[in-house]
Amino acid sequence: MTGKDSFLSNLVSTPKNFFRRELLPLLSDLRLAIALLLAIAFFSISGTVIEQGQSPAFYQANYPEHPALFGFLTWKVIQVIGLDHVYRTWWFLSIMILFGSSLTACTFTRQFPALKAARRWKFYDQPRQFEKLALSAELDRGSLSTLTQLLQQRRYKVFQEGDTLYARKGIVGRIGPIVVHASMLLILAGAIWGSITGFVAQEMVPSGETFQVKNIIEAGSWALPQVPKDWSVRVNRFWIDYTPEGRIDQFYSDLSVLDNRGQEVDHKTIHVNQPLRYKGVTFYQTDWGVAAIQVKLNNSPVLQLPMSLLDTGGRGRIWGTWIPTKPDLSEGVSLLAKDLQGTLLLYDAKGQLINTVRSGMSIDVNKVKLTITDVVGSTGLQIKADPGIPMVYAGFGLLMLGVVMSYFSHSQIWALQEGDRFYVGGRTNRAQVAFERELIDILDQLAHSKAEVPVVEAQPIA
Structure with a gap:
């Protein structure tokens, strides 16, 4: 090989060697994983x-600048760093990707080799090898066939070669950590996918109107395909149930999902904690308002006038509108409402209270008969789409399975028959006391035909 060829070979192999010798040990470091998780x-x-x-x-x-929360947290810091949309910032997604890389590296460098070692059986053919085990015993007689039967009764998988024996059970306990790592990777993947493809929207829709999702307040960089364009939602009716004391008990929205031809394809009455889900988009009942007032002036057709939310300085919510009482709009009255079923207040141009009225009632105002036909409510909907949720749910289910699997003890037992001596020993990765009792019970049954009780020597775990 020429010098040039050697240089090119080293140049190509350098990134690979750097990954194996430097980057991979760093990624699989438990301290890095803990730091990223924190x-x-x-x-x-x-x-x-x-x-x-x-x-x-x-x-x-x-979050004003003076005084700053904790001495540093102001609105400028929040918006510059991105704390107002943490889960969609590039640095938060980078941390999760790095944590996923660390889990993957740990799985391939530690968990898979540990599982491979646990699946590989090794026979002990020297008595001194039993001294290294956590629990060992030396009998003056023994039978590998009898020991095999006793172990199989306890669901051990037994391997025998000549005068040596190896048995194990609970290999699922070695698979458990791998399943846990896989589940965490699935959860991370679902969270990242949901962050870049999901969106959150809010709509305030009057009763009886049809709408499409447009008022998006938060969205990922790839969220546009998730926004519905070929179907819409109609608010058939919105109403509020009140308690006998006059407080709001629950508010409801009767919704219909319509296709692009206006045909109903889904229907549900939603309320708090009972949303409508359709094609990955969820509609939550979160708010309400007074959208409009329907009135008649003398024998006129029903007029619908919009209601606006007034600024009360945090002293409750009140909606108001102005009702003209003359065709040239030179005179009129103001109407205020605080709910959909309560009393409506009428004020003149000077701000003086004229009278109170309820829906369905009539009153004479400025020589005009004013009839309140109906109060039209509006429903406040929060609309969310998160395509990563199925992956997250599947990850949590897999996580619970992996945790349960990890509780299984991986127990190993070796035996050697050498002349008139019979050596037995074993170890486990957890439930040490239960394993000692199990092994002692096995030894007692082996020596049941003899008066001499086997001597068990407990050794510290290597």
């Missing part, structure tokens, strides 16, 4: 404590 937990907590997806004005009002 970082994910910390920023996840921050995303729970700090409100996500709010307007800049919200953060300026709640």
Whole structure:
């Protein structure tokens, strides 16, 4: 090989050697995995404590510069770092990808070799080898065939070669950690996929109207294909149930999903904690409002006037509108409402209370008969799409299975028959006391025909 060929060979092999000797041990380091997991937990907590997806004005009002929360946390810090949308920031996704890489490296460098070693049987053909075991015994007589039967009764898988024997059970306990790692990778993949493809929207829709999802407040970089375009939702009816004391008990929205031809393809009445799900998009009942008031002036047709939410300085929610009482709009009255079934208040142009009225009632105002036909409510819907949720749910299910599998003890027993001496020993990775009792019981049954009780020597675990 020429010098040039040798140089090119080294150049090609250098990245591979760097990955094996430097990068792979670093990624599989338990300390790095713990540090990354703590970082994910910390920023996840921050995303729970700090409100996500709010307007800049919200953060300026709640996280002012003077005084700064904890001396440093201001609205500028929140928006520059991205703490107002933690789960979709590039650095949070990078931490999760790095943690997934660490789990993968640990699985292939530690868990798979451990499973391979556990599946490979090795016979002990020297008495001194039994001294290294956690539990060992030397009998003056023994039978490999009898020991094989006793072990098989206890669900051991037995391998025998000449005068040596090896038995194991609980290999599933070695598979458990691999399943746990796989489940965590699946959860991470689902979380990352949901972050870049999911979206959150909010809509305030009057009763009786049809809408498509448009008011998106938070979305991933690949979320556009998830936004529904070939179907819409109609709010058939919105209503509120009140308690006898007048407080809101529950509010409901009767929704229909319509295809692009206007045909109903799904229907459900939703309320809090009972959403509508259709094609991966979930509609939650989260808010309500007063959308409009329907009135008649004398014998006129029913007029629908929009209601607006008024600024009360945090002293409750009140909606208001102005009702003209003359065709040229020169006179009118103001109407206020605080709910859909309560009393409506009428004020004149000077701000004086004229009267109170309820839905279905009539009153004379400015020489005009004003009839309140209906109060139209609007439903507040939060709309979410997260394609990663099935992966996350599957990951958690797999995680529970892996944890259960990890509780199985991987027990190993060796035996050697050499002349008139019979050596037996074993070890386990957990439940040491139960394993000692099991092995002593086996030895007692082996020596049951003899008066001499076998001497068991407990050795420290190597």
